[in-house]
Amino acid sequence: MKILFIGDIVGKGGRKAVTELAVKLRQEFGCGLVVANGENMAGGGGINGKCIRAITPAPMVDVITGGDHFWDRKEFLAEAGDFPQVLRPANMSPLQPGKGYGIFTAVGGEEVGVVCLQGRTFLNNQADSPFAAADKIVSEIRHRTSLIIVDFHAEATSEKLALGRYLDGRVSAVLGTHTHVPTADEQVFPGGTAYQTDVGMVGARESILGREIEPVVQKFATGMPARFNVVEKGIRMNATLLEAESATGKAISIKRIVRDL
Ligand SMILES: [Fe+2]
Ligand SMILES: [Fe+2]
Numbered sequence: 603m604k605i606l607f608i609g610d611i612v613g614k615g616g617r618k619a620v621t622e623l624a625v626k627l628r629q630e631f632g633c634g635l636v637v638a639n640g641e642n643m644a645g646g647g648g649i650n651g652k653c654i655r656a657i658t659p660a661p662m663v664d665v666i667t668g669g670d671h672f673w674d675r676k677e678f679l680a681e682a683g684d685f686p687q688v689l690r691p692a693n694m695s696p697l698q699p700g701k702g703y704g705i706f707t708a709v710g711g712e713e714v715g716v717v718c719l720q721g722r723t724f725l726n727n728q729a730d731s732p733f734a735a736a737d738k739i740v741s742e743i744r745h746r747t748s749l750i751i752v753d754f755h756a757e758a759t760s761e762k763l764a765l766g767r768y769l770d771g772r773v774s775a776v777l778g779t780h781t782h783v784p785t786a787d788e789q790v791f792p793g794g795t796a797y798q799t800d801v802g803m804v805g806a807r808e809s810i811l812g813r814e815i816e817p818v819v820q821k822f823a824t825g826m827p828a829r830f831n832v833v834e835k836g837i838r839m840n841a842t843l844l845e846a847e848s849a850t851g852k853a854i855s856i857k858r859i860v861r862d863l
Contacts, residue, residue: 603848607777608638608841612805612812613646615834617656619804619863624662634708639779641669646832648674651681667718669755691720693735703739712848715743721756740772748851755780759799766797774846774853777801782811784840794852802840806833837863
């Protein structure tokens with residue numbers, strides 16, 4: 603079966619691009635499931651019910667994953683329980699609301715496990731080991747299905763590669779998110795796990811990671827505080843198309859997809 607994974611959706615422009623392109627891509631490639639990272643959907647940081655409702659009417663996006671900005675919007679705390687298709691990083695405190703993995707039914711009836719994990723290297727957070735969390739979650743999901751997609755939301759390329767190799771043969775794909783820049787290292791590992799260090803973003807081409815260029819340049823140049831507004835136009839969508847065998851969960855192919863709006 604084919605699965606489309608969409609990189610970090612940034613702000614209103616990113617959401618608009620997803621509403622215009624997700625269904626088209628799904629039909630073009632015949633995807634059974636569409637997963638998107640949504641940690642920057644609301645104003646560039648965080649997620650909320652309004653944004654989730656905008657991109658989840660079928661057959662648009664089936665599952666939304668999170669990351670270090672998942673709880674940036676206070677209003678989302680009260681709504682978090684309303685959206686079973688939205689995953690926060692699984693390797694955070696169990697006292698957090700929400701959940702970090704789930705089994706979802708694709709078009710055609712196959713079940714697909716989707717897992718959201720967050721890295722620890724160069725990310726200032728309180729995440730537990732993503733490796734230990736992956737062991738536990740993957741062994742649990744594999745009782746139901748071998749098709750398992752892991753969104754590894756992390757900064758360090760080395761940590762992402764390490765988790766990809768660690769899970770090779772146990773999941774269909776380990777796809778990185780968070781850096782907003784797609785990497786050209788997509789491959790299927792020997793054990794049958796598709797891997798890409800970062801899928802990229804749905805955000806403005808003329809930007810720095812989706813934000814206005816000048817304030818970011820000034821911040822780095824001077825060290826002075828600056829406000830980073832989201833750029834809402836000239837959007838590029840980075841996504842990755844996976845194909846995996848339904849019976850074994852093994853990846854057949856992985857391909858980068860780029861669409862400009
Ligand atoms: Fe992030
Ligand atoms: Fe992000």
